Amino acid sequence: MTKLDLLKFVPFRMNRLSAAISTALSSEYRDRYGIEVPEWRVIATLGFREEPCTAQFVVQHTSTHKSTISRAVTSLLEKGLIERIENPVDRREYALQLSRDGKALYQGLIPRLLNREREILSALAPAELRQFETILAKIEKSLDLVQADDHPAAPRDYEQA
Amino acid sequence: MTKLDLLKFVPFRMNRLSAAISTALSSEYRDRYGIEVPEWRVIATLGFREEPCTAQFVVQHTSTHKSTISRAVTSLLEKGLIERIENPVDRREYALQLSRDGKALYQGLIPRLLNREREILSALAPAELRQFETILAKIEKSLDLVQADDHPAAPRDYEQA
DNA sequence: TTAGATTAGTCTCACATGCAACTATATACG
DNA sequence: CGTATATAGTTGCATGTGAGACTAATCTAA
Numbered sequence: 024m025t026k027l028d029l030l031k032f033v034p035f036r037m038n039r040l041s042a043a044i045s046t047a048l049s050s051e052y053r054d055r056y057g058i059e060v061p062e063w064r065v066i067a068t069l070g071f072r073e074e075p076c077t078a079q080f081v082v083q084h085t086s087t088h089k090s091t092i093s094r095a096v097t098s099l100l101e102k103g104l105i106e107r108i109e110n111p112v113d114r115r116e117y118a119l120q121l122s123r124d125g126k127a128l129y130q131g132l133i134p135r136l137l138n139r140e141r142e143i144l145s146a147l148a149p150a151e152l153r154q155f156e157t158i159l160a161k162i163e164k165s166l167d168l169v170q171a172d173d174h175p176a177a178p179r180d181y182e183q184a
Numbered sequence: 185m186t187k188l189d190l191l192k193f194v195p196f197r198m199n200r201l202s203a204a205i206s207t208a209l210s211s212e213y214r215d216r217y218g219i220e221v222p223e224w225r226v227i228a229t230l231g232f233r234e235e236p237c238t239a240q241f242v243v244q245h246t247s248t249h250k251s252t253i254s255r256a257v258t259s260l261l262e263k264g265l266i267e268r269i270e271n272p273v274d275r276r277e278y279a280l281q282l283s284r285d286g287k288a289l290y291q292g293l294i295p296r297l298l299n300r301e302r303e304i305l306s307a308l309a310p311a312e313l314r315q316f317e318t319i320l321a322k323i324e325k326s327l328d329l330v331q332a333d334d335h336p337a338a339p340r341d342y343e344q345a
Numbered sequence: 346t347t348a349g350a351t352t353a354g355t356c357t358c359a360c361a362t363g364c365a366a367c368t369a370t371a372t373a374c375g
Numbered sequence: 376c377g378t379a380t381a382t383a384g385t386t387g388c389a390t391g392t393g394a395g396a397c398t399a400a401t402c403t404a405a
Contacts, residue, residue, distance in 0.1 A: 040324060159197055163201060250354070277353050
């Protein structure tokens, strides 16, 4: 008679933890700036990489479905938080970058989010935190979620759903 | 100039990892039995606790929104995988339990899911696995996701979306 | 007994998102 | 060249789900 205790089942626990963490963070950008998760991911990508990059790059970088990114980009354009630059060499794609307002939002938001992350992880001792980083990296690798920057893996469309 | 690397940001990594793990597991019940995540959670709860229990109990136990559980229960009833017993003492609630078919599904499914979990965690050394359990428990506790069985915490409605 | 509060469960609404078809452009190769 | 294939990005469609109103039943306390 095999049994399974949900509360000890890692997939369930990861789901629940991830949702709880998202909720804990979302107030910082949702309540404060009216930004949803996919939009946050676009901003995070553009803010971190100084150079403009395409929506396709954001898709790869964030492991988010391209239709979701497309809608997030549209929304951010409407909000004036990013700008779109035509690429004369390849007119299918556009280079995206943060606008002045987008950069200001980024600068205001990042410290808050890092603080939240710190708060959540403050439950861990320093050694545990290092272990956690190692463990996450190993599981990510075994699930093929890590991609060399120049040889991006096959696109994956996992969403926080 | 503060910056944030998404790929090193724990909330993002947890989201992505949790989604990838869900995807890796869902084939076992989705493809195989046409069961969705909320239905799986109901089945897991009923199968683990031998005694019948109410939808409200499942809500608390799985940290899932009551409307989601309600729909999952309806769907499982239609599929004949669970049964609903009226409670003459309190006619608002119903006791739920796995049907014969539901128990068979449970018995067939559990070993597969445990195998999948093992595969995913096989990237970790035994010591790391123990560390991981400890770390998860600590973060869960700090986010108030653990509930004493007789003093359930305030209901939380985190969903995998 | 009764009025107000509480609880279990259902249902409607709004909305986010994956999928897949689609458009427009670019590339590869005969 | 020109045709076939691949790619960037958008959009329509279907669906899953959280919020919260709602119903019915129970509990509490005057």
